[in-house]
Amino acid sequence: MDTRPIGVFDSGLGGLTALRELAALLPGEDLLYFGDTGRVPYGSRGEEVITRYAQEDAAFLLSQGVKAVVCACGTVSSVAGERLRQKTGCPFIEVVTPAAQAAAKATRTGRVGVIATAATIRSGKFPAALRALDPAITILDLACPLFVPLVEDGHIAPDDPIAVPAVEHYLAPLRKKGIDTLILGCTHYPLLAPLIQAFLGEGVTLVSSGREAARAAKGILAEQGLLSSQKAGGSRRYFVTDAGGSFSTVAEVFLGEPVRDVAPVNIGDLERLAL
Amino acid sequence: MDTRPIGVFDSGLGGLTALRELAALLPGEDLLYFGDTGRVPYGSRGEEVITRYAQEDAAFLLSQGVKAVVCACGTVSSVAGERLRQKTGCPFIEVVTPAAQAAAKATRTGRVGVIATAATIRSGKFPAALRALDPAITILDLACPLFVPLVEDGHIAPDDPIAVPAVEHYLAPLRKKGIDTLILGCTHYPLLAPLIQAFLGEGVTLVSSGREAARAAKGILAEQGLLSSQKAGGSRRYFVTDAGGSFSTVAEVFLGEPVRDVAPVNIGDLERLAL
Numbered sequence: 001m002d003t004r005p006i007g008v009f010d011s012g013l014g015g016l017t018a019l020r021e022l023a024a025l026l027p028g029e030d031l032l033y034f035g036d037t038g039r040v041p042y043g044s045r046g047e048e049v050i051t052r053y054a055q056e057d058a059a060f061l062l063s064q065g066v067k068a069v070v071c072a073c074g075t076v077s078s079v080a081g082e083r084l085r086q087k088t089g090c091p092f093i094e095v096v097t098p099a100a101q102a103a104a105k106a107t108r109t110g111r112v113g114v115i116a117t118a119a120t121i122r123s124g125k126f127p128a129a130l131r132a133l134d135p136a137i138t139i140l141d142l143a144c145p146l147f148v149p150l151v152e153d154g155h156i157a158p159d160d161p162i163a164v165p166a167v168e169h170y171l172a173p174l175r176k177k178g179i180d181t182l183i184l185g186c187t188h189y190p191l192l193a194p195l196i197q198a199f200l201g202e203g204v205t206l207v208s209s210g211r212e213a214a215r216a217a218k219g220i221l222a223e224q225g226l227l228s229s230q231k232a233g234g235s236r237r238y239f240v241t242d243a244g245g246s247f248s249t250v251a252e253v254f255l256g257e258p259v260r261d262v263a264p265v266n267i268g269d270l271e272r273l274a275l
Numbered sequence: 276m277d278t279r280p281i282g283v284f285d286s287g288l289g290g291l292t293a294l295r296e297l298a299a300l301l302p303g304e305d306l307l308y309f310g311d312t313g314r315v316p317y318g319s320r321g322e323e324v325i326t327r328y329a330q331e332d333a334a335f336l337l338s339q340g341v342k343a344v345v346c347a348c349g350t351v352s353s354v355a356g357e358r359l360r361q362k363t364g365c366p367f368i369e370v371v372t373p374a375a376q377a378a379a380k381a382t383r384t385g386r387v388g389v390i391a392t393a394a395t396i397r398s399g400k401f402p403a404a405l406r407a408l409d410p411a412i413t414i415l416d417l418a419c420p421l422f423v424p425l426v427e428d429g430h431i432a433p434d435d436p437i438a439v440p441a442v443e444h445y446l447a448p449l450r451k452k453g454i455d456t457l458i459l460g461c462t463h464y465p466l467l468a469p470l471i472q473a474f475l476g477e478g479v480t481l482v483s484s485g486r487e488a489a490r491a492a493k494g495i496l497a498e499q500g501l502l503s504s505q506k507a508g509g510s511r512r513y514f515v516t517d518a519g520g521s522f523s524t525v526a527e528v529f530l531g532e533p534v535r536d537v538a539p540v541n542i543g544d545l546e547r548l549a550l
Contacts, residue, residue: 038324039314044428046519049313049542146437149424153319161444162421162437169436244321267324271546 002226005030005237006217007066009057012040012152013247014188015072016254017210018095018217019236022070025218028230031237034061038241038267041148043075043117043186050119054080058088059273060239060265067226068093070217072210074116074186078123087275091220098212099183100129104137106205107181113174113204114141116185117148126185140177144170144189151188154250158194167195174200181205187213191254238262241270277501280305280512281492282341284332287315287427288522289463290347291529292485293370293492294511297345300493303505306512309335313516313542316423318350318392318461325394329355333363334548335514335540342501343368345492347485349391349461353398362550366495373487374458375404379412381480382456388449388479389416391460392423401460415452419445419464426463429525433469442470450475458482466529513537516545 006026008019012035019033036042036057042050054076061069068091071077071084077094085092103112114126121143130137146166150156155163174182180203184190187210197206221227228234236259240247243264251259281301283294287310294308311317311332317325329351336344343366346352346359352369360367378387389401396418405412421441425431430438449457455478459465462485472481496502503509511534515522518539526534 038320041424044520045313045517048519049517052542145428146421146424146430149316149421153420155421162441165440166437242320242324244323245319267327268546271543 001229002067003228004067005032007032007061008070009034010073011042017187017190018072018214021211021214027232029234034239043119051080055275056270059275072187074120078120078125093217095209095213096125098216099209102212103181103183103207104133109180111138111179113179113182115144118143148188151191156191183207239265277342278503279342280307282307282336283345284309285348286317292462292465293347293489296486296489302507304509309514318394326355330550331545334550347462350394353395353400368492370484370488371400373491374484377487378456378458378482379408384455386413386454388454388457393418423463426466431466456480514540
């Protein structure tokens with residue numbers, strides 16, 4: 001039994017998809033969310049910059065005394081996941097493996113799509129994880145670079161005049177080639193799930209990498225005896241590197257509950273932390 | 276006479292609109308460009324974060340021995356322009372005043388539009404500058420938050436499937452209300468000028484804030500006797516905080532010449548600089 005909070009981090013709002021699922025699965029756990037809103041997006045940046053930011057983010061969560069780190073960012077999981085796992089010194093849950101497992105289980109035709117940021121697609125981590133589970137799976141992966149800016153800017157309504165053509169533009173090749181399962185390999189993308197589902201049709205199963213990571217986290221914490229005995233009323237605290245943006249507003253829309261306890265984190269302090 | 280380079284900075288690619296104009300106006304000057312590609316975009320962030328980044332950016336240029344700093348970023352000019360002007364200790368040229376002057380001169384109907392990032396529009400600096408020049412001008416200003424991500428991701432073709440609907444969505448109110456002059460208050464926006472002009476029609480004069488800043492810079496340097504005696508063959512050097520992205524590719528398309536001398540700047544070093 002361990003009453004310390006579970007830490008969840010992402011470049012911005014995307015990790016809330018994992019937080020929401022964790023809150024539903026483990027309502028008694030205290031959850032601490034860190035969003036690097038002062039430096040979002042990550043997925044269009046190079047490996048070196050992503051790795052540097054990721055280490056600072058994880059170090060911040062550890063400095064807050066978390067018992068586990070959920071890396072709810074597809075880009076960080078793909079580019080710096082292994083490095084973070086070695087360095088955190090506590091249970092570390094990333095999004096690639098759990099999402100690949102869910103997709104391999106869900107597909108019937110063996111044709112699985114992966115959409116993610118440019119950096120994630122470049123890393124090849126999702127296809128590698130899928131092939132390790134089932135070498136017969138046909139994988140269609142592609143980058144959707146504008147999805148994160150769209151989400152961060154609140155363009156998530158099913159009839160949004162920019163998000164709808166963006167979804168159509170990016171996903172047309174997937175619809176043409178035919179898939180029955182699609183991994184949303186960036187945790188921001190589930191905020192666009194209604195638009196994605198509408199374009200691809202109900203026959204395609206969407207796998208949320210944030211949700212799968214939350215499920216994996218529950219399993220790992222249970223296995224290691226690290227769950228709290230508290231069954232309800234867990235607290236939620238949010239830390240962001242830029243409190244001047246639209247984090248709270250979009251977060252409330254997405255989480256469906258008030259986002260009250262949002263504290264700013266000074267990027268200068270963050271940079272002095274190291275794993 | 277002064278042979279030191281002129282420094283130009285922006286959050287990312289946008290400042291190249293000023294650099295291109297400077298190179299045309301002052302072909303003998305050495306130009307040093309700094310793009311904070313590791314932390315772009317700025318315009319969706321809060322004031323505190325923008326000011327912090329801006330001070331580091333200007334300090335970097337000064338550390339390279341420039342004789343003048345051209346702040347080729349509408350967001351920084353609006354949010355932190357005065358602060359930087361006081362602190363740089365050398366000629367400092369921002370984009371708001373020169374663009375407002377050009378627009379006030381260009382308009383015949385007195386109906387001037389301003390498009391810029393969310394932070395720039397929030398600051399009210401462009402309307403204030405226009406009103407100071409001519410209180411009778413009617414100003415229609417609005418934020419176009421996705422334009423910077425579109426440009427940084429290379430969505431600048433006249434038939435781009437996402438940029439075209441984005442331009443239509445943002446600019447429809449301006450077209451409806453009628454303007455004859457439009458300030459592109461973010462230096463990224465001239466890269467979308469063909470799309471903007473096509474939507475608004477040839478009757479609308481587009482004012483590029485980067486180009487106007489370059490013209491102003493030439494005037495100030497001449498006035499202070501700081502121009503080089505060299506009439507051609509000036510060098511261009513580029514510094515970026517993330518060399519892993521698409522900077523060189525998009526920069527070459529936009530500048531119409533090879534972008535060779537691109538050096539990475541470590542963000543950690545940048546943060547240790549201060550004005």
